[in-house]
Amino acid sequence: MKAPRSFEAIVEEILGRDPRYAREAYLFVQLALDFYREKEGENAERTHITGPELLRGVRGLAFDQYGPLARTVLNHWGLMRGSDVGEVVYNLIDHELMSRSDSDRKEDFDGVMEFDESMEREYYG
Numbered sequence: 001m002k003a004p005r006s007f008e009a010i011v012e013e014i015l016g017r018d019p020r021y022a023r024e025a026y027l028f029v030q031l032a033l034d035f036y037r038e039k040e041g042e043n044a045e046r047t048h049i050t051g052p053e054l055l056r057g058v059r060g061l062a063f064d065q066y067g068p069l070a071r072t073v074l075n076h077w078g079l080m081r082g083s084d085v086g087e088v089v090y091n092l093i094d095h096e097l098m099s100r101s102d103s104d105r106k107e108d109f110d111g112v113m114e115f116d117e118s119m120e121r122e123y124y125g
């Protein structure tokens with residue numbers, strides 16, 4: 001029987017095919033999923049979150065981890081807008097590291113959020 005491959009090994013394979021986003025972006029998006037559930041008080045029965053909800057998790061975790069440098073860090077990893085997160089998510093889905101419902105579409109991430117200078121204004125709010 002073939003041993004399961006690690007998250008890191010699968011991300012390396014993804015990066016070989018699609019180098020647009022840094023390795024850290026993949027781990028961060030996965031962590032943002034858990035962050036959103038924890039922060040929003042998601043109950044254990046609800047396992048699926050939407051694209052816009054995940055984007056709120058990405059933004060929240062970025063603020064939590066990097067403060068006023070959140071945009072700079074996300075941009076450094078290739079994450080400029082919500083659609084970039086959608087690309088990362090669908091790469092993870094294609095490699096069975098995330099799942100989707102029948103109603104999910106990559107376009108759910110489009111036009112929802114920009115990781116731009118407004119993040120600094122929002123942080124200092």
